[in-house]
Amino acid sequence: MASHTATAKPTIVLDMSWLESPAHTTRLSFRGTPAAIAAASSVFGVPLPTSACRSATVGSRSALWQGPDEYLLIAPESERTLIIQALTNELSAHAHSLVDVSHRQNGLIVKGPHAVWLLESGCPLDLDLSQFPIGMCTRTLFEKSEITLWRLAPDIFHLEVWRSFTEYVIALLSETARELAA
């Protein structure tokens, strides 16, 4: 008869060098009319991209296209209050929506020679450089979780994952990493 006494699980040491957490970040969800978008571009200091699924970066600030009138603004955490105040003042004359979503989601950086392989295990998009060039960003799915996928370099991706799904996404990526390593 099988023993039901608990035995210690074997320790599995996973190579996690493909995963990094970016620095603490200010995230703002911004929507507005074309006039508001133009005004926000000058205040934020980054031209908000008008072409679909593209991003723009100036210094430590980035603007990610999320929809035809919707952007995710990313900046260092220390500039949060400053940016919100500046945008709110400048945009008061325009119809817009500015929501601080800094703590709604977590950033993950997936990098290394297997980055594309890891992400394609759960993402239905074609991540070939010709189809998903550097600077492209889009909301999409990773398995059952909504993510924002943003390519920083051929083998470096930035993921924005909603907080409660972060563990799920990391666990699935780790599982694939283990298969790749095997």
Added chain:
Amino acid sequence: MLVIHCPYCGDRPELEFSHGGQAHVIRPKDPSQATDAQWAEFLYLRKNTRGLFAERWRHVRGCGRFFNAIRDTTTDQFVVTYRAGEQPPASVVGGAL
């Protein structure tokens, strides 16, 4: 996987989309003036077309926008997609809708 053309984002996998029912259903301008029959028709009555059908779709896991599509309900082929608020291209539809 079925690839659907989002009018904003381009060709994307079916997984990212959700179906939004019949397109071009017009809400009565002043609901309080509409008869019960008119209101019931707006709320509940939908076509159940076999063949080319105008539908609303939403790129819910992408840009999040609603758009319209002409889809063949027997073959699941997307003939054309176009932005919300636009009329279906006459060349494709040929007055069939």
